[in-house]
Amino acid sequence: EDKVVQSPLSLVVHEGDTVTLNCSYEVTNFRSLLWYKQEKKAPTFLFMLTSSGIEKKSGRLSSILDKKELSSILNITATQTGDSAIYLCAVERIQGAQKLVFGQGTRLTINP
Amino acid sequence: KAGVTQTPRYLIKTRGQQVTLSCSPISGHRSVSWYQQTPGQGLQFLFEYFSETQRNKGNFPGRFSGRQFSNSRSEMNVSTLELGDSALYLCASSVTETQYFGPGTRLLVL
Numbered sequence: 001e002d003k004v005v006q007s008p009l010s011l012v013v014h015e016g017d018t019v020t021l022n023c024s025y026e027v028t029n030f031r032s033l034l035w036y037k038q039e040k041k042a043p044t045f046l047f048m049l050t051s052s053g054i055e056k057k058s059g060r061l062s063s064i065l066d067k068k069e070l071s072s073i074l075n076i077t078a079t080q081t082g083d084s085a086i087y088l089c090a091v092e093r094i095q096g097a098q099k100l101v102f103g104q105g106t107r108l109t110i111n112p
Numbered sequence: 113k114a115g116v117t118q119t120p121r122y123l124i125k126t127r128g129q130q131v132t133l134s135c136s137p138i139s140g141h142r143s144v145s146w147y148q149q150t151p152g153q154g155l156q157f158l159f160e161y162f163s164e165t166q167r168n169k170g171n172f173p174g175r176f177s178g179r180q181f182s183n184s185r186s187e188m189n190v191s192t193l194e195l196g197d198s199a200l201y202l203c204a205s206s207v208t209e210t211q212y213f214g215p216g217t218r219l220l221v222l
Contacts, residue, residue, distance in 0.1 A: 034210075042116075042202060042213035043155075052196070088155065099145060099168050102155035 002027040005025050006103035014111050015062055017079050021106045023089030024071040033072050035090040045086055046074070061063070079110045114138065116205050116214035124220045125143075130191040131215045137184050137205030142194045144186040145211060146178060157217040158201075161186050 004025045013019055026035065032050045036043035047056045052067035060079075065072045076083055080102060088107040117136045125131050137144050145168075146158040157170040161180035178188040186204075190197055198221045202213035 036213075040217045045210055045212065048210060090155075099160055100147075100155075100157055102147075102157075105171040 002091075002093070002101050004101050004103035005006050006087075006106050008106060009104060010107045010109075012111060013079060015079060015081060015109075018075065018077045019079060019108065021074040021087050021089075021108070023073070023075055023103055024069075025089075025102065025103075027091045027093060027101055028068065029094040030067075031092045031094045034090045034092060034100070035063055035074050038086040038088055039084075041086075045088075045110070056102065076108075077100045081112055083112045084108060084110045085092045092109075116203060116212055118201075118203050119177040120217060121215065122218050122220075124222065125193050126222050127193055127195060129193050130189065131193060131219060132205075133188045133190075133201055133219075135186045135188070135203030135205075135214055137186070137203075138207075138212055140207035141212075143167050143206045144180055144182050144184065145204045145206070146188050147187070147202040147204065148172075149202055149216070150198075154204070168222045171217065190219075195221050197221050 009023045010084045023109050032046050035046040037046055047063045048067035052065050060077045063074045086107050088105045089103040092099045119134045122171050143162045145160040149155045159166040161179050164180045175191045180186045200216045200218050203214045204217045
């Protein structure tokens with residue numbers, strides 16, 4: 001059965017800290033891995049990763065995919081209270097009934 | 113460009129009733145996907161429509177159905193509501209691989 005597992009499920013850090021969120025997957029017909037940030041409403045798109053070893057970066061956020069290890073990490077440096085959210089990892093499949101398989105998410109809380 | 117819109121935003125129903133949720137995708141997006149999000153199960157895929165045809169379907173009972181209109185707007189229907197159907201229902205539209213989510217409809221079944 002296809003699955004995406006995120007760790008940790010919950011993380012509390014202080015403002016300014018650096019955090020690393022993990023996502024591992026066992027999915028057939030892998031096309032890409034996506035990261036989303038969900039605050040109170042809809043998930044907002046962060047990154048899409050298709051190639052192994054190539055880092056995607058946006059400001060203080062960066063992510064990299066390791067196809068050999070079937071995993072990805074999302075790094076956030078110099079965290080701010082506005083980074084508090086649920087971070088979702090999803091794997092897109094080339095074919096199959098379920099287009100996107102989501103992990104359960106990591107709830108990140110940044111304390112001032 | 114306006115984002116994905118969903119109506120209604122909040123809904124309270126009782127067991128046994130049925131409900132219809134609506135999603136208007138971003139202009140030009142022909143693919144619309146529906147997801148159910150609950151604290152226990154996370155985000156689960158319901159179905160995807162493309163050009164008025166259901167292209168993919170998740171593992172949900174037949175009480176969950178949907179359709180897409182010629183203007184790409186989509187509706188999702190849940191019949192014979194159960195308490196466990198209480199969830200946030202998210203719609204996402206896409207033109208390439210990236211999906212853009214709407215704000216969701218929060219459904220509470222009493």
